[in-house]
Amino acid sequence: MAKQKKAPRPKAETPKGFRDYFGAEVTERSEMLQKIAGVYHRYGFDALESSAVETVEALGKFLPDVDRPNEGVFAWQEADEDGKGDWMALRYDLTAPLARVYAQHRNDLPTPYRRYAMGPVWRNEKPGPGRFRQFYQCDADTVGAASVAADAEICSMLSDTLETVGIPRGDYLIRVNNRKVLNGVLEAMGLADGAEARDNVLRTIDKFDKVGENGVRELLTKGRLDASGAFIDGVGLSDAQADPVIAFLTSKAADAAGTLANLRAAVGDSVVGLQGIAELETIAELVQAQGYGPDRIEIDPSVVRGLGYYTGPVFEAELTFEIFDEKGRKRQFGSVSGGGRYDDLVKRFTGQEVPATGVSIGVDRLLAALREKGRVQSHAQGPVVVTVMDRDRMADYQAMVAELRNAGIRAEVYLGNPKNFGNQLKYADKRNSPVAIIEGGEEKANGVVQIKDLILGAKIAENATLEEWKERPSQYEVARGDLVAKVREILEGQG
């Protein structure tokens, strides 16, 4: 005990890069995720919740030449009898656990297996502004379906999801591209086998979003002076060699037929390229058959995010409405979700190739978009606060909150030291309370209660003239028996 007293007090601090979420921050996210789960469920996807902890072996992030696992994950060694147990880690995404789960349970799971998962993931990375080391992901994947009908389904589901959470039609666009078409372009350029040249081209394409057509052309050929004045070496292709890549990236036409024709020109007679184009055509047909026109889902070869990672179709959901950035400039809200086909998910474990396709929603970004659009049904409103005028009559006040709650109204009795009434009103203010209830000895004797409309009171205090103040009282005296009815009336008026 004496020892403890000497020890310095621990610091009350969130670990670096982590944060706490309060009240509406929690409930708004949870409500959004519930709505998303509802759509996924309707599409036949089943929930999966794997544990936060995986063996490093299963996660596959263990570097063979170092004692400690990869810095990107939070990992530790289990202490067994010899003090040297397995390495464990927190999952860094929801896809690696899906691979482990599918390989482990594949005999019990249906094939194809449609599953969704939502929950936190952890990254042991340098935190930055708005970048945390724990954040939510929300994924849906179909494992074991080779047909691009599975990709088309993900796209229409994504469209339904965005509308269900509150993004109106016209404010988003799901854009679809295909890695196979790009492979066809590379084949047409004679780069099918040159791994290094291919990788260079892929890396360059990845910058299309930032540097645009001319930038990509420069980077593919002679190099480019970037905005900071630094010179970036080019890949060293000729202008003629760069042409098919540029043709691919800029092939989007007024309609799908036009785009597909442009792509055919870019891939020449490459078999894989033509197969990729046929896949895009099928996806366009399938979503169209379900009523999803190009105002919701469109073929757009300028989507490059993930082209290096995925093996077939890739998709991206973009919110097209405009917001003001930190510097006050208008820009499109941008991407909130992306995904695609990756066909070697389970191979690490079983040696067997299993086709898979899926999508991941950026939970925090989508939530930010909904807040931007005023589309979150905020639970931020505080409770009705029943104040305590006479601490011996706590039972009376508790009876009032019970009545209010039974009527479905959020309500609480003030539980701090009731001596200073001003503190009670300050508390109500801090709680964003819409209404305060007051029942002192005089009210009790007369069978009435005082009801303060705190929202109206605040408005009047801010703006009103003395005349208005008198005309629009924000405090009402009602019979005790009318408490619930009057509170409901005030809340409805505030709504």
Next chain:
Amino acid sequence: MAKQKKAPRPKAETPKGFRDYFGAEVTERSEMLQKIAGVYHRYGFDALESSAVETVEALGKFLPDVDRPNEGVFAWQEADEDGKGDWMALRYDLTAPLARVYAQHRNDLPTPYRRYAMGPVWRNEKPGPGRFRQFYQCDADTVGAASVAADAEICSMLSDTLETVGIPRGDYLIRVNNRKVLNGVLEAMGLADGAEARDNVLRTIDKFDKVGENGVRELLTKGRLDASGAFIDGVGLSDAQADPVIAFLTSKAADAAGTLANLRAAVGDSVVGLQGIAELETIAELVQAQGYGPDRIEIDPSVVRGLGYYTGPVFEAELTFEIFDEKGRKRQFGSVSGGGRYDDLVKRFTGQEVPATGVSIGVDRLLAALREKGRVQSHAQGPVVVTVMDRDRMADYQAMVAELRNAGIRAEVYLGNPKNFGNQLKYADKRNSPVAIIEGGEEKANGVVQIKDLILGAKIAENATLEEWKERPSQYEVARGDLVAKVREILEGQG
């Protein structure tokens, strides 16, 4: 690449003591937690979601004399520049993070601060049957309220919670005791200052649930032969000294007044004891004023769980309906929730004593109870499966599922290889599908679809005679335009 081929394949295994949750296991828990959150919200409690990771310093589980943190938590050392960073750990409950959050944000939080939290916690303990190293907790606490009105409120909230999730009134009981009364008993016995004797008595009382009145009397005095034949040393009190403890534990009378009178006799003139009794009396009055009678919340000094840990009122929610245990014997379902007052939550951080009271619900146990009572609205039903008879007409099948989904019906198209139709029906079976849709070339030409009622089909296959089979067809041919209406009719008939 060549190197990778040589490496052994990773094992696809959940880490020891962890498990995966599938489908209804996930959604049923999530629905129950949503309902609980709704009650907590109505009581004025605000959601809090702290991160899974805390510094070991803040968690307070670091043993000063060893290099590694306590075995009970999963912990690791951050790698900073020198390779020796802070120790981090996964939270082992939701109370320690609350203490840290309150100490860190106390200037911004209202006082009293009512918060609820739900989520996984992690224990680095030996797993056992049904005991996992990651499990859910669901807590509500009020920080900064010294009044037992806060404890009374937790009890009535717990009662509302149980009824809201589906435990009928009469099938549960919330029992309330008070550590201060026990302190009074110890004072009356002259053990107020003898820390060792007190601890011995507390430890003995903790076994009351298991060994009963006689067992406790033996353990307090001369010792006891336990069921296995081993002799457990007694505390060495005289029979007269043991009397007040037994009187305390068995003081429950027909009504609260009787129980309180018995307790008064047990504590004599101990000030803290009488204070504890007054608190129990106030709690009984307060919950009664809100309409919660002793059929829901009762004073019961035989509640001993947590008496060693808490500093004032303690509560426990017990489910009183009977179930059969593994050996086929009837027994009460038992405790699903417990809590109480603990007044030094924040002191470690700030040096300042802050009163707090709260409750924790055993999420998995409550969910098991609801399943036992058939009270979970299971989402286990599979989707309607649209089979693929002609792979070139995938767009037709996708249009069907889109129609069904738009009507709110869970539906999917078969996305595996459609070649073998038997596999499609096997898949529908594995998915618990209620209905399968079939549209071959002939049906297409005639403008009809076949609809199989798979639930009825399975029943008939099991039980029916040939006559019944003929009379009660489980497959219907309807016009394509009547697809949704007929599927809905079948689903409603199954419901």
